[in-house]
Amino acid sequence: MSERAKGESTRTERGNRTRAKLIEAAEKVFAELGYHDASIVKLTEAAGVAQGTFYLYFQSKQQIFDELVQDLNRRVRHAMSEASAGGVNRIESERLGFHAFFRFTAEHPALYRIIRQAEFVSPAALRLHYTRIVEGYVDGLDKAKSNGEITDLDTTVAAWALMGIGELIGMRWVLWDDSNDSLPEPVFDEVMALIQRALGARVLDSDTGEVT
Incomplete structure (x- = not known):
């Protein structure tokens, strides 16, 4: 595997993990707060990622x-x-x-x-x-x-x-x-x-x- 392919694979694996963390956080936040009281800030805080990171994976x-x-x-x-x-x-x-x-x-x-x-x-x-x-x-x-x-x-x-x-x-x-x-x-x-x-x-x- 080339260095470029390895780098792309690593980024994909890291991206999948980050996306999974956001989904896991969403399960907790939506269950505890409800959809309307949940926010992007609370979702990203629960996932332990920056707010801007959210928009790399989800539009809303x-x-x-x-x-x-x-x-x-x-x-x-x-x-x-x-x-x-x-x-x-x-x-x-x-x-x-x-x-x-x-x-x-x-x-x-x-x-x-x-x-x-x-x-x-x-x-x-x-x-x-x-x-x-x-x-x-x-x-x-x-x-x-x-x-x-x-x-x-x-x-x-x-x-x-x-x-x-x-x-x-x-x-x-x-x-x-x-x-x-x-x-x-x-x-x-x-x-x-x-x-x-x-x-x-x-x-x-x-x-x-x-x-x-």
């Missing part, structure tokens, strides 16, 4: 807010899809995916506060956030339906309904209850029993090949 407070919503969306979807991929059947994938969501909620309570702000600050970002989650969810439910693991239902309606369950349960038992660093196990079990009944989820016996 609105832009960094929108990119923060996208970043949170990417991270929560990754956590859920990575976890659910380990399931051997649909209900187990649901269990693993929901568990990952509630864990992410406990670790990133700003997710709720920021997404709710997006309803008024950036409706387009809010819609994109939910739509991206549902798209992946529908794909998984479609495969499960074709495999006979769940009942014949409208997978788009089911995906939106299940996402609503997860969000409100997480709000009540994780976000609102400071004593919980995860969803209480009895609540989680009740949620999963409800989801299994709603999906008409059946389990494929790996030994017999029969669905039960």
Whole structure:
């Protein structure tokens, strides 16, 4: 690698780190102060960078807010899809995916506060956030339906309904209850029993090949 290429690579790596610091600071500042009380000065102070540096990466407070919503969306979807991929059947994938969501909620309570702000600050970002989650969810439910693991239902309606369950349960038992660093196990079990009944989820016996 040439010296010039090395220098460009270093600048890119440094730039990526600075951008990541600003996004991380934005998560904290927007969650604590709200969009309207946050400012570029407070964002850069939290990130530990000069105010002028902000404009090397973002044109406005609105832009960094929108990119923060996208970043949170990417991270929560990754956590859920990575976890659910380990399931051997649909209900187990649901269990693993929901568990990952509630864990992410406990670790990133700003997710709720920021997404709710997006309803008024950036409706387009809010819609994109939910739509991206549902798209992946529908794909998984479609495969499960074709495999006979769940009942014949409208997978788009089911995906939106299940996402609503997860969000409100997480709000009540994780976000609102400071004593919980995860969803209480009895609540989680009740949620999963409800989801299994709603999906008409059946389990494929790996030994017999029969669905039960």
